[in-house]
Amino acid sequence: MAESSVRVVVVDDHSIFRSGLKADLDPSIEVVGEASDVASAVAAVTEAAPDVVLLDVHLPGDVPEGSTGGAEVIRRSAPAVPGTRFLALSVSDRAEDVVGVIRAGARGYITKGSSGADVSRAVRAVADGDAVFSPKLAGFVLDAFGAPAGETAAAPDELDRLSAREQEVMRLIARGYAYKEVASELFISTKTVESHVSAVLRKLQLSSRHELTAWASARRLL
Template sequence: MSQPVSVFVVDDHALFRTGVKAELAGLGDDRIAVVGEAGSVGEAVVRITSNPPDVVLLDVHMPDGGGRSVLEQVHSKLPDVVFLALSVSDAAEDVIAVIRAGARGYVTKTISGRELADAIVRVSAGDAVFSPRLAGFVLDAFSDRGSPAPITDPELDLLSPREREVLKLLARGYAYKEIAAQLFISIKTVETHVSSVLRKTQKSNRYELSRWASDRRLV
């Protein structure tokens, strides 16, 4: 019998790491074995390089640099280690950034334990794996030679980069608390940004904003 795929979990939330390990262990799947975990970029880099696993499950957003930072520090040194992003974010820019940095796949945290186990085995075998709607982001990014040039939008140009980030998450249906956690800012700061965006776009509520963002392909 072949050796199980060794898996290392990187996420800044200890409870989530514990949940992933328990979920995978509970499957009784002898194809995979969780061999380690880390809660920060620095810790992950040290542990992965000292004892390389087959697959790293990688959170995209962490306070000290995120999954892309881990990729950039490890991938060139250990090209045989496969990275699979496991994130709450389904934003196109997040997907594209980690794939360009060297990840082999990207799945969201809504994935089931069985689906995650299958994804781990598949990326270890050389496949690229994405949650259903995310594959299109990657295809678009790597075939952008034929994409139309972006159209200048004076209204959109009024928004700061942070306001655009908040708007994108708002338009995807995130609550203020979730946006704050995603961007590592306070709920009060989110409210301030939303008020500013409403004022600049002359919209009266989040539903109008969502439609406005969708029309400009921000979602």
């Protein structure tokens, strides 16, 4: 059965990158708009009301000191398109850039070194309500939004609900690993990873990867 189409707007100030990204995205991802700066991005997003905005962090335009173009696009356009989710796609892996755009409202942050397949999976995950981060960036988010230092660790009975393998999968997924990356790390199939994730969410009474990350962070399991 064919996957349903996900409508996206691509925002980046380099036309060559936008063209290459469009060519690499999965055919089921429909690009319904493009923009190259803050003002044109706000206009394109509010006009198209896409499912997901693929958004560079550093964009030209009128940006207050201490902010970034990507963060400003989210702040200015999100109220008009409540059903739209924002996914940052940037060459930058600086903590301040990651945290700044997430604070503005982005649901994920991946680097431009990601493959077209990885970006496509991230787009679909964000469209489905999950939070997605390149593995090495997840720590920045957990440090910024995690529990206070005095937060207690997970109660034994909480972890006892999960098998040893489910605990391994849970930690990797909560750190932002994609299913394929978890499968490679643990030498299991992607289908097995999906089964374990479903079991973990069910046993912990959680509904998404985003909730799982918050749950694991609050219990200092990462």
